[in-house]
Amino acid sequence: MTYLIMLSLGVFSVAWWAWLPGFGISSGLFILLLTVSVYFRLKGLIWLVSLSAGMLWGIFSGHQLLSKSLPDKYSGEEFLISGHIVSLVDSNSVRSRFSFAPESIQALSDPDQQPIPGKLLLSWYAAEALHPGQRWTLVVRLRRPRGFVNPGTFDYQSWLLQQGYMATGYVRSSEPVRQLPNSRFLTAGNIASLPAQLRARIQQSIEQSELSPRGRAVLLALSIGDKRQLANWWQDLARLGIVHLLVISGLHIGLVALFGAAFGKGLARLVILIRSACNALGFRSPSLELHWLAPVCGVLAAAAYSLLAGFSLPTQRALIAVAVVVTAKLCFRRIQPFVCLVWALALIALLQPLAALSAGFWLSFTAVAVLITWFSPWQSSDSWWPKKRTVSAQLALLVIMSVPLVLFMGRLSWLAPLVNLIAVPWVSLVTVPSVLLGCLVLPVSNKLAEAIWTLSDWSVELLWTFLHLLPSDQGFLVSPVGASSLVLLAALLAGLCLMLPRQFSERWLGVLPLALLLVFNARPKVGLRVTVLDVGQGLAVVVETDQQSLLYDSGAQFSPAFSVGSGIVAPFLWQRGWSAINTTVISHEDGDHSGGFASLQQVLPSVRLITGPGVDYPEALLQGQNVEICRAGIQWRWGEVLFEILSPAVAADSLESGPNIGSAYLRGNNSSCVLRIRWRDIQVLLPGDIESGAENELLDSGWLDSAQVDLLIAPHHGSKTSSTARFVQQLRPKHVIFSAGYQHQFGHPHPSVVKRYNAVDSRIWNTAEQGAITFEWLSTRELFNEASKELDKEPSITTARGQEQRWWR
Numbered sequence: 001m002t003y004l005i006m007l008s009l010g011v012f013s014v015a016w017w018a019w020l021p022g023f024g025i026s027s028g029l030f031i032l033l034l035t036v037s038v039y040f041r042l043k044g045l046i047w048l049v050s051l052s053a054g055m056l057w058g059i060f061s062g063h064q065l066l067s068k069s070l071p072d073k074y075s076g077e078e079f080l081i082s083g084h085i086v087s088l089v090d091s092n093s094v095r096s097r098f099s100f101a102p103e104s105i106q107a108l109s110d111p112d113q114q115p116i117p118g119k120l121l122l123s124w125y126a127a128e129a130l131h132p133g134q135r136w137t138l139v140v141r142l143r144r145p146r147g148f149v150n151p152g153t154f155d156y157q158s159w160l161l162q163q164g165y166m167a168t169g170y171v172r173s174s175e176p177v178r179q180l181p182n183s184r185f186l187t188a189g190n191i192a193s194l195p196a197q198l199r200a201r202i203q204q205s206i207e208q209s210e211l212s213p214r215g216r217a218v219l220l221a222l223s224i225g226d227k228r229q230l231a232n233w234w235q236d237l238a239r240l241g242i243v244h245l246l247v248i249s250g251l252h253i254g255l256v257a258l259f260g261a262a263f264g265k266g267l268a269r270l271v272i273l274i275r276s277a278c279n280a281l282g283f284r285s286p287s288l289e290l291h292w293l294a295p296v297c298g299v300l301a302a303a304a305y306s307l308l309a310g311f312s313l314p315t316q317r318a319l320i321a322v323a324v325v326v327t328a329k330l331c332f333r334r335i336q337p338f339v340c341l342v343w344a345l346a347l348i349a350l351l352q353p354l355a356a357l358s359a360g361f362w363l364s365f366t367a368v369a370v371l372i373t374w375f376s377p378w379q380s381s382d383s384w385w386p387k388k389r390t391v392s393a394q395l396a397l398l399v400i401m402s403v404p405l406v407l408f409m410g411r412l413s414w415l416a417p418l419v420n421l422i423a424v425p426w427v428s429l430v431t432v433p434s435v436l437l438g439c440l441v442l443p444v445s446n447k448l449a450e451a452i453w454t455l456s457d458w459s460v461e462l463l464w465t466f467l468h469l470l471p472s473d474q475g476f477l478v479s480p481v482g483a484s485s486l487v488l489l490a491a492l493l494a495g496l497c498l499m500l501p502r503q504f505s506e507r508w509l510g511v512l513p514l515a516l517l518l519v520f521n522a523r524p525k526v527g528l529r530v531t532v533l534d535v536g537q538g539l540a541v542v543v544e545t546d547q548q549s550l551l552y553d554s555g556a557q558f559s560p561a562f563s564v565g566s567g568i569v570a571p572f573l574w575q576r577g578w579s580a581i582n583t584t585v586i587s588h589e590d591g592d593h594s595g596g597f598a599s600l601q602q603v604l605p606s607v608r609l610i611t612g613p614g615v616d617y618p619e620a621l622l623q624g625q626n627v628e629i630c631r632a633g634i635q636w637r638w639g640e641v642l643f644e645i646l647s648p649a650v651a652a653d654s655l656e657s658g659p660n661i662g663s664a665y666l667r668g669n670n671s672s673c674v675l676r677i678r679w680r681d682i683q684v685l686l687p688g689d690i691e692s693g694a695e696n697e698l699l700d701s702g703w704l705d706s707a708q709v710d711l712l713i714a715p716h717h718g719s720k721t722s723s724t725a726r727f728v729q730q731l732r733p734k735h736v737i738f739s740a741g742y743q744h745q746f747g748h749p750h751p752s753v754v755k756r757y758n759a760v761d762s763r764i765w766n767t768a769e770q771g772a773i774t775f776e777w778l779s780t781r782e783l784f785n786e787a788s789k790e791l792d793k794e795p796s797i798t799t800a801r802g803q804e805q806r807w808w809r
Contacts, residue, residue, distance in 0.1 A: 001339060003050040004346040010054020011061075011349035012356035020062045020807040030056045054349065061353040062807060068118045070167035075144045076743060078108045078172065079115075082137045082180065086119070086192045087310065088199055088226060089130045092560060096127040099165075100136075101192050108139070118166030126173055132196030135182055139175035142167040146742060148534040149771030149800040149809075152410055152575025153568050158357040161808055162313055195307045199224040202308075202439055209450045214464065215457030221247045222435045225309035228561060235603055238409075239475035240467060241416025245427045248309040250364050253302050253318035255428055256436065260301025264294035295326040308439070313352065314360050320347045321368075337372045341365070354808075359408035363401070370400045394420050403491045406478075410574025415475040422466060431459045478579040490514040527779030528641055528679040530711060533572060534767040534800060535564045537741035537748070538592035541686060541713060542572065543677060546779070548582040548638045549573065551606070552675060552686050554596035565600025572772075573604060581606040582638075585630065587672040587688030588612035597621075610634070612688070613648065614667035630673035632703065640679055640779070646703040647674040647687075647694060669716060670694035676703075682777055682795075683709045685731070689716040695727040709733040710795070711775055712762075718749020728756045735763045735775070735797075742768040771800030 014020075030052050037045040087099035100120045107115070122140060124130070145165055147156025160168065171177065182190070203226060206219050217229035225248045230237065237243045244251060268290040278284075302322045306315040321344040328335045345365065348355050355361045374396045394417035405412040413419075438452035490513040497510020529544040535555035543550040551573075555564025573581065584606035586594045594611075598621055610628045611617070617627070628634070634645040648671050672688025690698070695715065698704060712733035715722035717740045736757050740748040749766070757764060765773050775795040801809065 001342045002047065004342050006047050006050035007054040007057075008342075008345045008349040010051040010056075011058040011353050012054075014055055014058030014062060015354050015357050015806070015808075017807055018805040020059060020066070023056075023059055023063050026056055026059045057350060058353050065161060065354075065808065068166050069161075070115060070142055070144045072144065074107060074115060074142065075167075076141065078139060078141050079105055080108060080137070080139055081105045081120070083135065084190070084193045085130060085132050085134050085136070085196070087196050088132060088203065088224070090228065090561075091127075091130070094559075095123045095125045095170075096130050097121070097123050098130060098132075100138075119164050121160065121163075121165045121168045122171060123169075124171040124173075127171070132200045133182065133190070133193040135180035137178045137180060139172045139177070140169045141172060142169035143743070146809075148536060148568065149804060150534050150568055150572055151772060151800055151803075153571045155357065157809060158354065158806075162352070162354045162358060195311070199226075199308060199310065202442065205442055205446060205449060206453065209453055211453060211457045212461060215460045218246050218431070218460045219435055219438075219453055219456055222252070222432055223308065223439055225312055225315075231561065236467070236472075239413055239415065240419045240423075240470070241413035241475075242419055242423050242427075245420075245423055248305070248312070249314055250318035250321070250368075251424075251428070252432055253305060253315055253322065255432060256305040257298040257302040257322045259433070259436075261294045261298030263301070264297025267297070268293045292330055295329040299323055299326045305436070313355065313358060314364065316352065317344070317348050317355065317361065317364065320344050320351065323347075338369075341368060341372060359404070362404045362408065366401060366404050367397060370397055394418075399494070406491070410571050411476045411478045411579075413475050414477045415470060419467070419470070423463060426459065426463055431456055431463075434459065476579070478574050478577060527777045528677065528682060528684070529774065529776045530677075530684055531572070531772055531774040532713060532737045532739055532765075532767055533564075533568055534771045535568055535596075535739065536768075537717065537744045537746065538564060538595075539587075539688075539713070539717070539739045540564055540569050540596065541739075542569070542576075543684075544576065545638050545641050549576075549578050550583045550585065550643070551581050551600075552585045553587050553593040553688070554584070554600050556592045557595035557599065563596045563599035565596030565598065566603050567599075569596060569600055570604040578604075580604065583608040583610065585673055585675055586611040586615050587630075587675075587686075588669065589614040589616070589667065590669070590689060593688065610645075610673065612671050612673045614671050632701070642678040644676045644678070644703075645673060646676055646701070647672070647690065647698050649697070649701065674698060679777060681707075682711075683707060684711045684775075685709050685733075686713045687715045689719075689722070691716060691719070691721045692724045692727075695722065695724055699726060699730055704730065706730075710735065712736045714738045714749060714753070714757075716748075717746070718753045719746070720750040720752055723753045723756060725756055728760055728762075732760045733757070733762045735765060735795075737765040737767070737773055740766060740768045744768075765799075770802060771804075773800075774798045 033045070033052055034049055036042070037049050081100070081102045082104050083100055083102035085098050086101045090097040098121075100122045102118075102120060105115055120140070120142070122138075145157050145160035145168060147158075147160070149155070149157075202224050203220060206216060206223065209216070211219065213229075214233060217233065220226040220228075221230055227247050230246065234243070237246060271290060299319075299322055302319050306312075306319045309315045321340065324340050324343045324347065328340065348361075371393060374393050398412070398414065398417050402412050434452055434456040438449040438456065441452065442449040494511045494514045526544060526546055531542045531544075533540045533542065533555070536558075538555040539553040540555040541552040543552065551569065554569060557563040557565075581604060584597070584600075586597055586609070588594070589612065594615055597617065601621060606625075608628070609622075609625055610630050612630050630645055630648070632645055632647050632649045636643050648666070669689035669691050670693055672690045672694070674688060674690060674694075675686045677684040677686070687695075687698075709731045710733070712731060712735070714736050715727075718738040738749040740746075754764060767773060775797055777795050
């Protein structure tokens with residue numbers, strides 16, 4: 001088993017390498033190592049050989065992946081493609097999004113070039129009705145897979161690569177499109193779209209059934225893996241720790257495998273009874289070996305459910321684990337659960353080399369390993385042993401799973417053990433079977449399927465009746481010192497020690513390091529920490545001191561399913577150890593600055609809210625929270641850090657007229673809330689989207705002194721209407737950050753603006769190229785003399801793409 005573990009580690013390690021070595025030289029080195037090991041009979045090198053073999057497979061898989069991705073020279077180009085829609089279509093009022101399997105692909109700029117066709121993720125704006133299985137000829141603009149890079153947040157690019165997408169893009173609506181007739185023969189595209197067509201039929205039937213909105217959302221998630229309608233309840237599911245129960249996960253695949261095995265076992269007994277009856281009546285029947293029927297039915301049921309769920313990566317991993325167990329059964333081998341786990345790990349490494357980049361991979365394997373360890377030994381003389389272990393297993397999961405949950409999610413649910421004791425058996429034995437039974441009878445009778453789904457709906461509502469008894473404002477736990485490696489290591493040590501047998505009375509000492517860290521080790525001493533998050537064409541800046549945090553702008557709401565506020569800002573702050581935001585400043589009303597606040601307010605509320613005069617959030621969102629209107633002269637202090645609002649200079653009588661009056665300085669870019677931050681001799685300026693007019697007024701107002709600005713967030717993302725020569729010359733910023741989208745249509749920053757900053761020797765930073773950018777000034781250095789004072793002004797600068805360089809980015 002050790003060799004399989006080393007093989008798996010070798011494969012998975014390649015995913016984190018900064019660059020990918022050539023396969024030829026890697027193969028040569030591996031053959032040399034293997035030859036030396038065999039020739040000299042060095043048994044101690046077998047582990048190293050296994051590790052190297054895994055690395056070689058990871059390198060080979062990496063080169064295969066890169067060869068199937070869209071070449072850099074074609075990124076942003078237009079293509080003529082023909083093929084099938086092979087997924088459910090995610091449609092809203094703006095666009096439709098779907099997976100597309102091209103049969104042919106041709107670059108319009110160079111018709112002789114035909115890149116290797118691979119799966120595409122396409123968006124179609126103002127599209128007509130789309131359905132899985134349709135064939136289309138489309139003109140699309142494609143880009144290589146790419147995503148935002150921020151510490152502690154979801155990595156969209158790695159997800160795209162794991163899903164097998166060669167490119168993303170959108171349909172050019174201005175170009176003629178044509179729907180093609182479906183082929184009468186079973187082509188690869190037809191076969192690939194069959195599961196999606198079945199899922200679409202189930203989706204339509206559930207949506208047309210008379211069910212509660214919540215029940216319908218859960219049924220869609222448990223039957224076909226469609227989680228989109230759960231968005232309204234997702235926060236509650238995460239708070240209660242039952243997300244894994246109400247979406248298709250490894251637990252459900254294993255459960256369906258057990259149902260399938262039970263069916264196969266019953267079928268085998270029925271065959272035996274029929275054979276016995278035939279023999280009793282004098283009919284001779286052949287002897288049949290049916291020991292294989294139960295495990296084969298189990299794996300077939302699991303495979304069918306995985307296809308129904310879209311064959312997502314988590315279901316693939318669960319199916320591999322089921323296949324390992326079934327293979328052992330068919331070979332008449334009694335293997336330990338841990339051995340099954342290791343074999344599943346090795347097979348997943350070979351089939352999904354990038355799986356280790358997924359949080360779900362670590363969470364699922366950690367949970368299974370904890371349960372295997374917790375229930376060992378598998379036999380006990382104590383008749384109450386299974387019940388005791390079952391109840392206490394939830395607590396063991398909470399303790400050990402706290403490490404990966406804080407690492408990947410930034411928070412964990414302390415209510416999970418209590419809720420799962422009730423929810424796991426209820427959902428597993430009532431909700432899931434009834435949902436799948438309805439899917440099975442759907443081809444026979446729509447009415448019967450709807451009647452069964454009504455039972456599923458009832459089970460969901462009954463579960464929610466219990467959940468409503470729990471406090472609605474409790475459940476989440478955020479590490480008060482952030483997700484530092486020291487804290488995570490101490491938490492892992494504590495969890496492992498607590499899982500030791502009772503006779504080890506000293507096991508409680510393992511909790512001591514974690515307790516000391518949480519009690520005495522506050523967040524690292526920081527004088528001032530400024531992070532400009534990578535949010536594309538928009539802005540979100542997090543400012544941190546030792547004890548408090550401020551958010552300047554919240555980015556955009558890109559779609560109903562993804563917002564910068566809940567998708568980037570909140571996970572980043574959780575990972576930093578913040579359970580609330582002390583102050584949020586929304587500079588002005590543009591969607592790329594204010595759109596993410598609504599979703600952020602739901603998951604990470606702000607104690608204090610300051611907005612530009614043109615921002616007008618609905619009362620339902622604010623929930624009675626007092627809103628301060630941004631105007632010049634407002635200031636406050638957090639320890640040594642002074643915050644000053646320099647613009648807009650809004651008169652009191654103008655404010656009473658409300659934000660909808662026509663003055664350009666009460667709405668629009670020039671109404672942006674300009675915030676200056678001072679710590680000792682450090683100056684940071686956040687000017688929002690102000691343009692030349694507001695820049696000149698700010699310079700004339702006298703608010704800006706002659707001291708050089710240490711860090712400037714470029715006004716209006718580097719637009720040519722901002723960063724005038726006078727503004728740049730007076731500020732002379734040491735560092736300037738452009739928060740802009742990668743290859744965005746606006747083309748920010750404008751070359752003339754970059755030239756102006758270069759002329760005053762400013763160091764240029766760009767989130768589109770470097771990801772999130774963090775400037776940190778430490779407060780531990782005492783200013784005893786001028787030399788130390790100059791050292792203190794030098795920030796520690798980190799970039800997310802610099803820290804997380806990967807060969808696949």
